[in-house]
Amino acid sequence: xxxxxxxxxxxxxxxxxxxxxxxxxxxxxxxxxxxxxxxxxxxxxxxxxxxxxxxxxxxxxxxxxxxxxxxxxxxxxxxxxxxxxxxxxxxxxxxxxxxxxxxxxxxxxxxxxxxxxxxxxxxxxxxxxxxxxxxxxxx
Amino acid sequence: xxxxxxxxxxxxxxxxxxxxxxxxxxxxxxxxxxxxxxxxxxxxxxxxxxxxxxxxxxxxxxxxxxxxxxxxxxxxxxxxxxxxxxxxxxxxxxxxxxxxxxxxxxxxxxxxxxxxxxxxxxxxxxxxxxxxxxxxxxxxxxxxxx
Numbered sequence: 001x002x003x004x005x006x007x008x009x010x011x012x013x014x015x016x017x018x019x020x021x022x023x024x025x026x027x028x029x030x031x032x033x034x035x036x037x038x039x040x041x042x043x044x045x046x047x048x049x050x051x052x053x054x055x056x057x058x059x060x061x062x063x064x065x066x067x068x069x070x071x072x073x074x075x076x077x078x079x080x081x082x083x084x085x086x087x088x089x090x091x092x093x094x095x096x097x098x099x100x101x102x103x104x105x106x107x108x109x110x111x112x113x114x115x116x117x118x119x120x121x122x123x124x125x126x127x128x129x130x131x132x133x134x135x136x137x138x139x
Numbered sequence: 140x141x142x143x144x145x146x147x148x149x150x151x152x153x154x155x156x157x158x159x160x161x162x163x164x165x166x167x168x169x170x171x172x173x174x175x176x177x178x179x180x181x182x183x184x185x186x187x188x189x190x191x192x193x194x195x196x197x198x199x200x201x202x203x204x205x206x207x208x209x210x211x212x213x214x215x216x217x218x219x220x221x222x223x224x225x226x227x228x229x230x231x232x233x234x235x236x237x238x239x240x241x242x243x244x245x246x247x248x249x250x251x252x253x254x255x256x257x258x259x260x261x262x263x264x265x266x267x268x269x270x271x272x273x274x275x276x277x278x279x280x281x282x283x284x285x
Contacts, residue, residue, distance in 0.1 A: 050216060060249065063248075077216060077217045079216055079219065080248070081208060081209050081219075081248075081279075082179070082206075082208045082209065082248070082279060082281055083179075084179060084181055084209065084279045085181060085214075086209070086211060086214045086215070086216060086277070086279075087214055087215050087216055088216055090216065091181070091208060091209035091211070091279035092209055092211060092216050092219045093208050093209050093219065093246045093247065093248055094219065094246075095216060095217060095219045108247075108248050109247070109248065109249050110248040110249060111204070111206065111248065111249050111250055111283075113177065113281065113283070114177075115248065120215075120216040120217060122217050
């Protein structure tokens with residue numbers, strides 16, 4: 001191949017790399033999407049720790065929070081509130097003690113806005129932690 | 140000879156321009172939907188009769204919603220409590236908050252106090268003990284306004 005041809009090939013290869021922005025790196029959303037929906041949180045909670053999920057209620061309505069299971073079975077706290085500066089980042093409004101079940105342990109009326117819900121250790125979580133599974137249904 | 144050198148270069152530049160032409164799609168600046176502002180007022184009532192307030196600015200005329208969302212005896216999640224506290228809405232005067240409407244309520248996630256048609260100005264929310272406080276309480280109030 002002649003030098004001009006090589007030069008031309010180089011220019012084409014160089015520039016063919018630009019202008020193609022279709023490949024994207026998946027990004028994790030920093031804020032939950034608004035709208036009615038169900039949030040599922042599965043997390044290993046350490047001793048004295050918490051497992052909190054924030055969510056957006058798109059309209060006034062009822063939120064239900066269900067701790068479906070703990071593994072190993074452990075009595076933990078379950079609460080709902082608004083994002084704030086308390087431990088776990090959630091200023092709790094209502095809390096209950098539960099080790100899990102199929103029926104919602106918390107049902108709360110809410111306005112539209114940002115909320116948080118989750119589990120926290122009440123002193124019974126062992127050194128290996130506990131796997132908590134939480135389902136939040138919101139408007 | 141000269142054309143033999145220039146022709147591939149011109150062709151290459153044309154192809155390069157075509158390859159770089161994919162950015163012609165216009166991008167529009169994201170628009171922020173107009174909506175209410177939300178303020179978080181966190182504080183602590185130390186003892187019986189204690190009171191504290193928080194000021195905020197209403198930018199455009201509209202309603203103000205106040206929600207006493209949380210009461211906790213410590214900052215740990217398991218310390219939630221349900222003591223009836225006073226929550227008032229008014230205007231700051233000097234270093235105080237002059238309350239024009241108020242309610243007594245425990246914590247909840249729907250607004251307990253609503254002010255209608257507030258003109259653009261500075262307003263304040265006061266949280267105060269109505270005689271029920273036996274231990275210090277950390278509280279969180281959400282204020283939604285225009």
